[in-house]
Amino acid sequence: MKILVTGATGYIGWKLCKRLAAEGYEVVALYRNRQIESSIPNISWAKGDLQDTSGLKVAMEGCQQVYHVAAVARMHTANNNEMYATNLQGTINVLEAAAYNSVERVVYTSSAGVMGKSFEMPLSEGDPRLEPFDNDYDLSKHLAEEQVKNYVRNGYDAVIVNPSRVFGPGIATYSNAVTRAISNYLKYPLFLVPGKGEAIANYVFIDDVVEGHLLAMRHGKAGENYILGGNNLSYNGLFDLLQSITGLHKTKIAAPMAAMKTVARIAAMLQFILGQHPTFTPYLCERLCHNSKLSVAKAMSEIGYQPTKIETALSITLRSLGFKMDSTMVPRPVSGKTLIHSL
């Protein structure tokens, strides 16, 4: 079977390509600028742009399945409309090409960001947003989801997956921020947590995200969303876990919101002067201090999704970052307070 993957040079996309190839599928990996050097025989590269529908149609020829992973995965872009051009119009174009080629099913990689913040109760797929849309990323992904649902209403087949904060071995892209934080934990004596470190978010292992994509393709219901998440953890909880797994003692520093925002303002100003993308903004600071707890109950019951234990996932990640794990070392049990399971 021939499968097209968009965003194949990205963090999730490349992992997905390798996994599909390992399963014996013939993978058409779509790339924009530079393909990844690899000697995997059943991955073939196709140059293409999401803005070019006719090119997409050609690349998709003979494909039975499409994983639409490509997106601008950041909070801000220099040109405000770029986010909508890629994430929204790009998705419309992919769907059009898929319909044209009678693709059996499209799995669209959205983001748990579209679900917004949570209070104390974890958010599920059917929940309304509890805050307004206030950034282009979330909104562009939400509008793209609407297009996917529309596509299904028109009689085609597509499923939406919503990964939470992804971490694990892989390409170090901008959006791979959690892995970067883990790597910084190993590198530096200090570990910075936003606010008081109490904000709880959902962290998911990259292999689970890839697996979730395959499960959604196989067992998902057309037009449905599936949250691909892992554990709900506070920053303090994540820090405690890293301490107990590695046995390394680092100093945790809580970065007060006001201080973070000041730094962010200065950073944003400097980046503006240097003509770079703003990567750390006051808005992002606030976002980092919101809860975003998620429930993966639906994905577990409907498509058989089974997230990896967080200790295992972190150990694998740490090892991939060059940390020598003592094989005899058993992670110290972490108190129930710090480990808040998603179920």
Added chain:
Amino acid sequence: MNHTYAVITGAADGLGRSFATVCAKAGYHLVLVDLPNKKLNRIAQHLECAFQVKTLVLEINLCALGAAQKIVNLIRNNDLPISLLVNNAGIGMRKLFEDTHEHFITEMIQLNIAAVTQLAWQLIPLMKKHTPAGIINISSIASYYQLPYKSVYAATKALVRSLSLSLRLELKHTGIHVCVVCPGGINSNATQYLISKNTGWLLRQTVMHPDRVAQIALQKAMQGKSLVIPGMLNRIIHFLGKLLPPFLRERIALSTMKMTCTINSKASAIPLAA
């Protein structure tokens, strides 16, 4: 911990949802009102869990005849002590008067004026039993200006402001405090977000987060303020606006409204709902 209830209309999104959150945080139990199919029940559950408050949800169209009566029946049947009414539900417009559908205009008047007035009238006797109580009516900074493209909207909001200020005097010694809020731009939903993104720099700076507006409104109402314009920049612009000669004010109003109300999807890749 407050043991009384706050009635909030239009609670499923935007400013109403923020009021629900802020009131729950302040310890009010909630009666949440909005249209059906807006998942109001789920919002209520999240609020109950986060702030340990009780909630009651009523899914009705406030434009319908007798909607206010339905809310009162729900309150009476459950014997709820009501001490706060947030008259928030409302609809806006960004079209020329002539181009606006007649039905839409009727609905706007029904929701922005009739429902607000009737709900206050119906609930005042009930709130008198649970003083100190309050009514927070949501008007708009638009209520002060002559606004093309928002003609009916601005007029409805002027009524809300006028009604509120008169009511405040009438109810002064009854223990019910009336406060009217006149916010500027609020990032209340996706459309508002996209519109504000495409306006000029100054206007973009005035756009506020609904949580912030709700927080300020509740706090100022509690302090006994009768009229609240949230946001320093909004107050400055409003003050300067009053100093301008009328002809200049009108020109600015016209050009600003033209700019913000004629943004459409053609101008960008952004799909804007009408």
